[in-house]
Amino acid sequence: MKKWIGRIALGLAAIVLLIAITGGAYEAVGRRDAAREFPVPGRLVDIGGRRIQLDCRGTGSPTVVFEAGLDMGGSLSWYGVHDSIAKTTRACAYSRAGIMWSDPVSGAQSGKGIAYDLHSALDKSGERPPYVLVGHSLGGPYTMIYTKYFGPEVAGLVFVDASHPDQVARRKSLTSWTLGDATKSLRLPARLSPLGLVRKFAAADSAPPEPAYAVRATAAYTSTSLAAYLKEIDAFDQTLAEAGTLRQLGDRPLFVLTATKPLAAEDRASMKMTDAQAIEYEARWVQMQNDEASWSSRSQHQLVSESGHYIQFEKPAVVIAAVRSVIDSVRKDPIFTKASLGGAIAR
Numbered sequence: 001m002k003k004w005i006g007r008i009a010l011g012l013a014a015i016v017l018l019i020a021i022t023g024g025a026y027e028a029v030g031r032r033d034a035a036r037e038f039p040v041p042g043r044l045v046d047i048g049g050r051r052i053q054l055d056c057r058g059t060g061s062p063t064v065v066f067e068a069g070l071d072m073g074g075s076l077s078w079y080g081v082h083d084s085i086a087k088t089t090r091a092c093a094y095s096r097a098g099i100m101w102s103d104p105v106s107g108a109q110s111g112k113g114i115a116y117d118l119h120s121a122l123d124k125s126g127e128r129p130p131y132v133l134v135g136h137s138l139g140g141p142y143t144m145i146y147t148k149y150f151g152p153e154v155a156g157l158v159f160v161d162a163s164h165p166d167q168v169a170r171r172k173s174l175t176s177w178t179l180g181d182a183t184k185s186l187r188l189p190a191r192l193s194p195l196g197l198v199r200k201f202a203a204a205d206s207a208p209p210e211p212a213y214a215v216r217a218t219a220a221y222t223s224t225s226l227a228a229y230l231k232e233i234d235a236f237d238q239t240l241a242e243a244g245t246l247r248q249l250g251d252r253p254l255f256v257l258t259a260t261k262p263l264a265a266e267d268r269a270s271m272k273m274t275d276a277q278a279i280e281y282e283a284r285w286v287q288m289q290n291d292e293a294s295w296s297s298r299s300q301h302q303l304v305s306e307s308g309h310y311i312q313f314e315k316p317a318v319v320i321a322a323v324r325s326v327i328d329s330v331r332k333d334p335i336f337t338k339a340s341l342g343g344a345i346a347r
């Protein structure tokens with residue numbers, strides 16, 4: 001009997017080993033193909049033992065810096081607007097640590113760490129302020145954290161349906177849904193990504209309104225981006241708290257874009273909300289966006305009724321117009337002329 005148990009155990013071990021070898025080879029080939037089919041846009045900037053992907057295009061000042069939301073698209077989150085803004089001024093999009101082409105960070109990923117990574121990447125690549133920061137979703141709080149630590153460099157901001165520091169508390173009575181619950185099923189696959197499991201099931205077949213190239217590239221790098229994405233989710237509450245320590249932008253031009261298209265039925269169901277709760281949920285979102293618009297004495301707020309959360313994909317012209325409006329405001333500011341000669345802008 002013991003002999004048979006030993007043989008069964010040995011057979012199972014051999015099967016596991018075979019799966020590991022086969023999966024590892026599949027993942028290695030996938031990573032090689034991804035690097036060939038989707039090469040680094042821009043450059044990889046060494047920030048001290050790690051590299052951050054930074055894609056800067058165009059000429060002029062102020063320099064627009066795009067900050068993606070909580071997703072795995074990195075710099076490609078701005079695929080539909082980057083070139084248009086680069087026709088107006090210098091425009092930079094990048095991928096945070098561990099996302100797409102950027103090297104991962106060891107340990108936790110904090111909002112402060114993200115701000116310092118971006119600052120180092122811009123500085124070491126020779127980019128110079130003043131900057132107009134454009135943040136989508138959680139990218140909004142990330143831009144506020146950057147402004148907290150590097151305020152003299154920031155001349156203006158654009159929030160694209162940006163997260164609010166108090167959003168979890170303000171919506172808690174309406175839904176028990178959390179990011180942690182939504183991503184719980186991703187934890188095990190993330191650990192098994194070196195064996196090709198994530199790559200095998202990464203979706204690359206749903207494009208519109210997101211550009212097809214961006215969808216395919218993001219899917220090709222999902223197996224390496226997923227761990228960093230989960231780190232940002234783990235730090236979500238901390239990021240909002242850190243961003244909430246700065247709620248005054250002085251007279252910096254600020255443009256707030258708010259998506260007001262009603263939640264789809266499947267989204268309401270996944271968040272376990274009734275129709276009435278969903279309506280209140282959306283109303284509170286607009287209230288928080290109004291609050292964000294109050295953070296500057298020179299703000300504009302536009303409700304985008306025909307778009308969901310990803311306004312830069314669904315209504316790119318609206319985002320382009322908002323960014324150009326802030327660029328124009330900065331260029332008309334008397335402080336801008338002085339800053340463009342001296343390198344930084346003080347507020």
